[in-house]
Structures are given as C-alpha cells and as structure tokens.
Amino acid sequence: MRNLLRYGYPLLMLVGVNGTIIALAGSGAPKLTLIGVVLVAIALSFTAERVIPYERAWNRSHDDASRDVAHVLVNESLMLASLAVIPLVAALRGPGSWWPHALPFWAQVLLAVLVADLGITVVHMASHRYGWLWRLHAVHHSVTRCYGLNGLMKHPLHQTLETIGGVAPLLILGMPVPVASALAAMVAVQLLLQHSNADYRVGPLRSVLALNEGHRFHHQREAGAGDVDFGLFTLLWDHLFGTYVLDRRRRFTSADLGMAAKPDYPTGYGAQLVVPFTAAGGCGEMGPLPRRTVRDRLQSAGRRSR
Template sequence: MIADVIKGFIVLFIVFVPLERLFPLHQQKTFRHEWLTDATYYLTGFFIGRVGTAVCIALALLLAGGNANSELQRWVSSQPIACQFIAAVVIADVGYYWAHRLLHTVPWLWQFHAIHHSIEEMDWLAAVRVHPVDQIFTKVLQMVPLYWLGFSVQTFGLFALFSAAIAFYVHANTRLKAGYFRWLLATPEFHHWHHANQPGVRNKNLSAQLPLMDFLFGTLYMPSGQHPIRYGIPYRIPSGYFKQLITPFQQVVTRYRRKHAVTSTQPAQKQPVYLRPVLVLSLVSILGAVGVLGYAKVNNYSVKTMAYVVVAGFNTPKVSTAELQQGKLKPVVMVDVRDPEEYSADHIGSSLSVPLTEIKAGKGVEKIRDFAKTFSKPNQPQPTIVLYCQSGPRSIEAYQNLKDQGLNLVVLSGGINSWREAVPSSKDAEVLSPIYGSASSAWVNTPEKL
C-alpha cells in the first residue's frame, strides 16, 4: 500500500509539475515554502484521513441504516454506470458544499479548515494540506448519502478518480483557461478565488466540482479576466506538519475558555465534557475505531475487509433468524459461504456449501443457481437464497459479489451464530421444513444428497 501511495505521488508530480512550469499563473519555485510539509500531508493523510473517514462513515451509516430503503438501493445500483456517476457527482457535491460552508461559518470548525487556507503559494500539492478533522467531517457529509442510496462499487471507483483529479487540478498553479466549461466544472480559475487573501472572497466558490452549486446558493465569484494576487489568511499558522495538527485543537480550547470564562468571584464550575465538541468528536472516533478493530481481531478479519463490509453492509438486504422462524420469507434455501472445514463442523440443515473464495473467483454462481432450481416448484415464487457465514461479514461480501447475477439474495443477520442461539441443530428440520423451497424434511437434513 505504501508503494502505491508513493507511485501515485510520482505520477502526480510528473503530470502537474511540467504543466505548472509551462503555463504558470504565478512565477514561483517548484519546491516552494512548506512543500515538504504538504508532501507529508499527502503521505500521512492517505492513511490517517481514510481510516478516520471510514470509521465515521460507518458510524453515520449505522445511525441511518435502519431507514435505508433496499428497493431504492437495488434500483439505484441497477442503473447504467454513466447515470449513476452523474447522479453521484451531483449528490456528493451538494453534501460537500454544505459541509464546506459549515467549515467556514462555524468558528470551531474553521480552526481546522484554516490549515488548508494557510497556503500562500498555490500549486497541485496544496490540495492535500487538509487537517484530518476537516477531511473526516467533509467526507462524511459528502459520501454517506452515496452509500445510503446504494451506488455501485464501480461508481464509487469512478467518482474517487474523478474527485481526486479535480482536487489536484483546481489547486494547480496554471493559467490555462477552460472557456465556457469553467461554468460546468471547477477549475483553477474558479477555486483560486476561494483561497484569495482579500476581504469578502474567502467564503465564495465552496463547491468541489460543480460551480452550479455556488450559483444556486449565492456564493459564486468568478470575475472575468482577473485572478488573485495573494493567497492565505490574515493571520499566521505555525509551519510544520505536527504543529499544524495540534494548533486547531489549541485554538478551539482557547476560544472555549474565553467564551466560558467566569468573571465573578465565584470559583469556576467545571464544564460538562459533553459540551466540548472536539473532545466528543475525538472520543466517538476513538471508540468507533476500537470497536471496528476489536471486532475484526475477534473474528479474524483484516481491517480492509472489515471497512469494506461495514460500509457494504448497509446496501445489503438482511433477514433475521426470528423472521425466518415466523415464516416472513418463503420459500427459501440456505447457502453457507464459510470454509469447508467450518461447514463440516456445523451447518444449517441442508444448506449448500459454496465458500466465499469460490464466489469471489466466479466459480460458485452456477452451483448456487442450480441449487435454487432444485427446490423450485411450478407456479410458485422462486426461492430466496439466504447467504450465511459465522457472524455476517463474509456473507455480506458474498452478496456484494453475487448481487448482479440475477439471483434473489438476502443475508442472514448474525450468521450461524445467531441461528444457533435460537435453533439447535436438532431443530433445523422443524424450523426449515415450512419455509424451505421443498417441504420435504428429508432434504432439510440430508445435504449429502446434493
């Protein structure tokens, strides 16, 4: 992963440095003041920002997940990639715009965002000078709606490439003009005004990709034939990566103490912790990270797999053991996506064993389809395929790999662990017979026939 980050940095350097040398907006050195600081932001931000953002997005989705509409998500993910991409850009930019506007108008949030605005010489690398708190806050408001609506993985990949390219380009020190396209997509001509160190301009041009957002909300500023002379903010921010990480917290604490200073002779009352926004944000992030990492460790999952599963889980239809017992979903067939050794140790009724590794390799689709057909009956609905693993994550990953195969799929919440808490192996036949694709209890207890 580190090698990929370094390769990406080299590619960006090769692309943007010649562009800025050939068509500079301002004459400045390539290795300008604090260039190494911003290079450090690039290398560390890739890890710190993304881990923190993933945790916060997971927590935000956890709060909103109960309201997710699975039918809407399936409809969104079934649309052509081009349509999904355009919709994702618009929706994400609405979220980004308002997150960015809050960063400029809420005093304690501005302390973190001011780090980005402290840049006094604009170039492509200026894009990455973003405090982790700033990055997390913005990404949550920008990306959660996309996850909640169920956009496909391919759409997220395209959007990630597009948004990164735009971010580096709009900060570049280049005089290249985009003509009328500057009203359609963000350009240096548009974004440099946002960084201008002059009154009344800093709160303009807040969108990431679409100037239309600023036009609609009254913050567009792009005078023809002009460009900023100075960049930065009216006061100084300490130089150096670590000082810039710490400074916003110090400023927030100082501001808080001044605001709540006691002027009377009475001793100051200790303020409740819940009134301290930075502490609350830090505590939630730490607890969320510990929870995700702890769950991954206990269940022997990699952090990468857990991050993927946590997010993908909110786009995955699920059924609980209780709902199956109550017959709310029938007919059904069960597919076990664990390893063969785990299946041999214990499995649910006559469930078919199709390990996740086979599904990811594309080898298990026909096996699952044939299995479902075995339990189909004339003039009756096709059975719903219930995927399960030990506790949930692998079945969610299996669903994400199978959802475009035309199969009727759901995931068993909590996996076989949840099932066994309610149904001992001796009762599998009794519970499954009324809802299985075949009413024959012989099938329910004899997987060897398959």
C-alpha cells in the same frame, strides 16, 4: 503550442484520466491500479505547472513541500480507508438498496459525483460560518501559493468531515464499492485541477466547473473575501446560493493568499494538527454568508463579477 497545451491539459485530465478511472473501476480493476492512475495524474499536474505556469514563483517551495506531502499521504490514506466502511454500512443497512444499479456505470459515477459535490459544498460553506469548523478548515487556507498538492493540504479531521458530508447520502442509497472507488480517485484528480498552478483554459465551462481560475478567489487573504466558489466538482451550488464569483481580469500572487488575520499561522505539519485546539487557532467569531455580501464587496472594489 502553448494554447494547445492550455486547452489540451484539462481535457486530458477531465476526460482522459477520469475516463480511465471509470473504465478501470467499472471493470473491477484492483484499487492499486486506480492509485497508479492518480500518481500519473499527479505527474501530469506537476509537468503542466512547469510548462504553462500561472505564477512561476508558485512552482518553488515556500518551505511547505515536505509538509504538503505529509498532508497528501495522510489524507489520501484516509480517503482510501473509507472505502472499507462501505460493506459495513451495507451490512448495517440490511437487505434492499435505493441505488440505481440499472444505470450504466458511468452514469452511476456521475450521480455519485453530483451528490458528493452538494454534501462537500455544504460542509465547506459551514466551515466558513461556524468557528469550531473554521479552526479545522483554516489549515487549508494558510497556503500562500496555489499548486496541485494544496488540494489535500487539510487537517485530517476536516477531511473526514467533508468526506462524511459527501459520502453519507450515497452510503444510505447503497452506493457500490466500485462506484465509491471511482469517486475517491476522481476527487483526487479534481483537487489537483482545482488548485493547479497551470494556466489552463476550459472556455465557457469556467462558470460551471470548480477549477483553478475561480478557486483562487476562494483563497483570498482578506477576512470574508474568500467566502466564494465553494464547490468541489461544480459551481452549480455557488450559483444557487449566490456565492459564485469570477473576474477573468484579476491576477493573483502570494501577497493575495493566506489569512490576513493569522499571518503567523503555523507552517509545520505537526503544528497544524495541533493549532485548531489551541487559543491561537481561532480567528474571531464567524458569521453568516449573506447572498449579497460577495457581490457588494466586488463592486466596492471596482471589479466586475461574471
């Protein structure tokens, strides 16, 4: 039964929930309906984390539950509010559009996912290289457990920058509002899966999709160790840039997560909004992400990258 749940849960989320989102958005359903689907996805995520947990301790609050809910409410609201910008951009762009309206709706959504995945990944990588971006992104890396709500545990300014990076090319192309609505809902579902504490399985797709098994490596606490597996939806760009890492034998606990350089990083919501703009918000000078660094690090630790 547990194996059935381990394989069935990601299938339900990736195909069932996302398929429902695409069908509803393509039929012109109200945005409140899509919000309802996302709420169902959150309920499924919490249920799976308790039935097939990866680390049972991560199902208990680390005095972070209320803070994480605040991050989710603010950042999800920002994501929904960004949909209102699309008609304004269309008006500024004027007549004409490069968007492939002739494609089936599902194919248009898939195109949006792939383009957004590249843009968000680039911003994400830059956030590990440039100090001023890292100050904002460090909020997300302060977590000491991985569970569904971690995905939207971000500084709202960084959330905005990632959204711009992913959506701006799509707006230039003339992405329709229904496609953007589907994309926004699917981002929320993906973040639930990517940070989930559920011990689920996806087989060989683990090397293609940016899910929790690989994303735990991104949250390693040692400086530089987490400069891997940046993708939101896929790991395609990580393969290309040489930042893909996955070792199925590696197990993580809270002792492996967070930021070793900032063990006393603020945990309250208000404090996390302010700390990037204080002297305590920096973590030293950031550097480039050379292709060989991650592989060499794993080899020196006696682990094998797959």
